[in-house]
Amino acid sequence: MKYLLLIVFGLSLQLGVAQDKPIKNLDSILNTMPKSEGLLTTYFDGDKLYLEFSKEALEKDLLMVTRLKQLPSNYSAYRNAGSKTSEQLIHLVKVGKSIDLIQVSTTNVADEDDPIQLSVAQNNLNPILVTFPIKSEEGENIVIEASSFFNSDSPSFNIIPDGLKKDYKIGKADDKRSRINSAKSFPQNTEITHTLTFPTDNPPRGNSTNTFTFQVNHSIIALPEDLMQVRYEDPRVGWFGLRKYNYSSDALKSDEVRLIRRWRLEPKNKKAYARGKLTEPVKPIVYYLDPATPEKWRPYFIKGIEDWNSAFEKAGFKNAIQAKIAPTAEENPDFSPEDVRFSTVRYVASTTRNAVGPSVSDPRTGEIIESDIIWYHNHLKSYRNRYLLETGAANPKARTLDTPEEEIGEMMRRVISHEIGHALGLPHNMKASSAYPVDSLRSGSFTQENGIATTIMDYARYNYIAQPGDENIRFVRQLGPYDDYAIEWGYRYFPNSSAEEDQKILKSFVDERSTDPMYMFGGRGNDPDAQTEDIGDNSVQASTYGLSNLRIVAENLEQWTTTSGQSYEDLEELYGEMLGVYRRYIYHVASVVGGVHETLLTKGQPGEPYQVVNKAEQEKALEFLNENVWTPQYWLIENALVSKFSKSGKLKSVISLNKRMLNRLMDADRLNLMWDTNSSLIGNGLSPQELLDRLAGDLVYGRTTPDQVERELQKYFAHQLKELMSDDGLALELKGKSLALQNELKSYVKTKKESENETLNAHYAYILNVLEEENKGSK
Known part of the structure; x- marks a missing residue:
């Protein structure tokens, strides 16, 4: 009963x-x-x-x-x-x-x-x-x-x-x-x-x-009653995982272990698989496209999903992942996107500018059970706008808001591939975009064969490095060698072996590759090679190319966005996003200052896990900032452009952006970290004292007749020195340096405030007042 x-x-x-x-x-x-x-x-x-x-x-x-x-x-x-x-x-x-x-x-x-x-x-x-x-x-x-x-x-x-x-x-x-x-x-x-x-x-x-x-x-x-065999994480390969504490470990403690999250893929023909033959899985990964997906975009979604088959072939599987159009009610009345037996790509009519790739996994083993990729319609706008701003200078196809269908389709394809990567178990790998030399990204043959980063899982969306005149350039990301490597590591099937035996085999696989930049994994942290939205192995060189292109875009932004009889609404939106692009480029360079290179290693592999960024590299980054940030960038606020949509101008916005950059460099936590890493880690880095001296030289001593933008930064620099003295968290040695620098600056300002220029007199008097108030407060 x-x-x-x-x-x-x-x-x-x-x-x-x-x-x-x-x-x-x-x-x-x-x-x-x-x-x-x-x-x-x-x-x-x-x-x-x-x-x-x-x-x-x-x-x-x-x-x-x-x-x-x-x-x-x-x-x-x-x-x-x-x-x-x-x-x-x-x-x-x-x-x-x-x-x-x-x-x-x-x-x-x-x-x-x-x-x-x-x-x-x-x-x-x-x-x-x-x-x-x-x-x-x-x-x-x-x-x-x-x-x-x-x-x-x-x-x-x-x-x-x-x-x-x-x-x-x-x-x-x-x-x-x-x-x-x-x-x-x-x-x-x-x-x-x-x-x-x-x-x-x-x-x-x-x-x-x-x-x-x-x-x-x-x-x-x-949840499945037949538990899938677990696979232990190797931190040198990026993978979403589950943390567990094993109290039966031989270690003299509860042993922390991490399991990766992955789909259950087993070959239909295990004998053929063992001989190295490509074999279909018993149960392939199948995604059904939402019937609401516009027909013209469906082929790109399908390609974006099935692009991963090339990576699964490295793991020995063919046709491992498939895309299908969801059946109609007449074809299959039992089909529903909410049924956990079916994974879907859902097309959502929403103003949200995003796409996500969530999945559900068994918390006991890490087996992924199903996933639903979500594409929000307005994400098209994000890619249209960035395509114009980041590639328009060198890419004639991007010089319009009516992006050709095949171009926007290619971008959608790669977004879906990225989200499918998450659903397969792969997290972001921001280290991957630093593997390729900057100048290689100006090569048509190189970019067509290798893309612009070693993985689709980086935020390396567009080739902003290629310059006008470079030919046959690939401007949009694609899957790369890291994706093949990660999928083979996570999905290679080993018959008749335990998870511990698999772990030993896979460790050797990673030992042979993980120090090669093509296969490196890394998060963000303090590593300038693991940033979002960047490409190339040299941030200063890459951002120099990027800003050269962005100047061309700024000159043509009205022409490329606004037709006769149209309002300037799109121009205003694109201008705001252009400032965001500028901000990204300069922040990529700022991350070099005080940066620490991180390489994920195990004992026995060559190299050092943490090394301070070389002092010469940091000085080049400061030279870039002096030229492209501290020196006023009036091309960003050209009257002929800004007056089309703003009654108040954008000077304040640019000054605010520059102040945030200065605040980032003079942050007490950053200065403390530089002081600590230079004392503890391998490498010859820039000291925090040298950084403050360099900023004083670039912002104040080197600008004898500062204009309105430069004056704002000089005043802000004085205020930041004051803030450092009142920050209880700043190392005492650095407080001493800050006080000495304030005294030097005060002496310099006294010699300048007696000039014949009333504006400059008032300016230097203001700075002197700030510094003297600080000295009173420190007694």
Whole structure:
């Protein structure tokens, strides 16, 4: 006899019956409600939600994933539709007359036959998220009511981070403005969507309602009973992973291990695979395109997905990843994008300028179960604009806002490839864009064969280095050798071997390659070779080329964006983004100052993991900044351009940008880090004292008749010296240097403030006043 359990999600009173009493005639109630059968069979009529499942589901491993489906505008730059807020392994446990929903930890582990397993269990008691009282045990059914579980902000949902709750002064969810929206069930998952509304006393600009409303989706997913063999992380190869602590380790401690997240790929013909023959997988990775995807873009999406087949071939698989058009209701009435058995690429009509590649994985093994790539329609604008700004000088096809279809299609293809890479398990690899020599990126033959970075997983979107006259240039990114290497490492199949044996084989594979720049992995940190949005192995040279191109774009921006009879709205938008491009180029160079090269190594490999950037390189970076930042860049604010859309001008914007750059270089934490790394790491770097002296020379001593922009920077430099003296975190030795520099600057200013120019007299008097006030304050 099969036993069934029913969970009721709804109001605190059901049909006028108190919450702690049985519900009579439950069958007749359920028969009147829309039903959806599956993992948890749902009965939902808009007021009440009942879930029915087999008793066999008790204490089974289930995964509950919570995501934002819709969210308020201007809420957070780091959360958007599709963002995951929680992912937890859960059990339904019967305790007397109740069902407990338990969150199960998978972080602390031990071998089943190891006696320490008992201690692990005793010292890692799983929390009870909610208890559902049993209301009826009549016949074969058990009825459970869960009051307001999906109409409240359960801590387990993690809808709003504590920091944002504090910043926006968000109150508790308002149950009168919160509701369950829908419930659907499929063979391996159940989907529940609900709306939560919160009052807020400090909403973001533009929110006059003092209200945040979110639509939230919960996926309850059956996890595989046949566990996939794990693969241990090697930090020298970038991979999304899971952290665990193994208490059965031979090490004299709980041994931290990390498992990578990957799809389960096994060859159909294992004998042929073992002989080195390309073999199809038992279960390929299949993505279905959203029917809402415009037909003209579908071929590019398909190519972007299936581009990864070349990388999977390095791992021994053919046709490992496939793209298909989603079937119509007539072709397959059982198909749904919400069904966990189907991975999708969804095309969302939204003003959001983004694309994301989330996936769901088994927290026990790292097996990726499904993923849904999301493309937001307005992301087309992002790529159209940047294509013009970053390549227009050397690329005639980019000199328009009506980007040719094949050009924008190629960009979309590469964005989808990037997001698919995330869904395959690969994180960003910002180190990869520094592998290719800068001048090679001006070569048509090189860029056509190798692209502009060694991986699609870097933020190396466009070739901004190629100059006017360079021929046959590839301007858009593509997959590269690092992608082949990473996929082979993560997906190579080893029959009849343990995870530990696989780990030894793969270590040798990485040992042979990881010090080659073509295969290096690295995050951002303080390494100037691991920056976002940059390309080439020399930031100063690359940004010099980039700014040369950007000047040409600025001269032609109106012509390329605005036709006769059109408003200047697009011109204004592109101008704002052009300032952002300028900012990126100069910040790439600023990161060289005080930078530390990081190379991920294990003992026995040649080289040093951390080396200070050479002093000569840092001085070249400062020369670049002196020429392209401290020296006023009036080409950015040409009257003929800015007067088309601004009544106030943009001088203040450029000065503000330059001040932020100066603040970045004179930041106490950066100066402390330079002081520390020069004392502790290998290399001959620039000292913080030398940096401050150089800035004083470039900003003040070298500009005897400063104009209005230069005067603003000189005053800001004096203020920053003052701030350094009052910063308790600055090393005392550096405070001494700052005080000495202030005294030198004060002496210099005294000699300058008696000039015949009244403007300069007032300017130097102001600086002297700032410095003398600082000296008074330091006594």
